[in-house]
Amino acid sequence: MDPNPSSQVIGSIPGPSSLTTFRNLIKRQVKLSDKSMVALDQFIQLRSTEEHDLFLFAHVLELLDITRKIERVDQWVISPTLSRKITTYSQVFMLSPQLSAYRGLKLPEHLLSGMRESNVAELPPDSDPVKVDLVVSKIGRQTTQAQNVTKSAVKTSLEPGSELENIAELAHKLISGTKIKATVQLYIRLAFIRFVMASYPGLTDDAFWLQVDECLDKNSKQCETQAELDQ
DSSP states (O other): OOHHHHHHHHHSOHHHHHHHHHHHHHHSSSOHHHHHHHHHHHHHHOOOOHHHHHHHHHHHHHHHHHHHHHHHHHHHOOOOOHHHHHHHHHHHTTTTTTOOOOOOTHHHHHHHHHHHHHHOOTTTOTOOOHHHHHEEEHHHHHHHHHHHHHHHHHHHHTTTTTTOOHHHHHHHHHHHTOOOOOOOHHHHHHHHHHHHHHHTTOOOOHHHHHHHHHHHHHHHHHHOOOHHHHH
């Protein structure tokens, strides 16, 4: 009988060369992400059974955390009241004459911040990123919808004999059913968007709004006073 039983355990652990060979075989036969490949290499570097067990247990806990997040998403939904608020704020936001870009980075996040400043109820806290992502996605869809409605109405206003040819009628069409007020600044912004559409016909939705952003940027650089920028 071996006087040192632990030697049997140590001897049962495959050597570095055999593990490396087996790792290469796994990499050829199993499709893993770069992150998983790194984790596999780290696992192979571990030398004791206890280290392997602890490494595996850590990943089990990671999977449990992911499962809990998924369960929370399945249980939480945006309420009808919050959904209506998001729609309203998206409409107001996208028709704002002060908006500096329509396809800027993180527009939904900026709108969410504005809703927080306005103390809109039922918004999830920043400490719950899963729910926040759901709200941001909802805002993104609603702002895109608001842009599509605006672009469609502007396009209609350019048709010969259109009832929306008058800029005031176009504005009324877009703000109907909302609390948005018809202002001179709104008329100017809609006229500007219509000018861009007439100047660059046939652009897709993304290309069109990117062109609007570019023209807004050029226009803002030509203005010298805040009063001009507000027009």
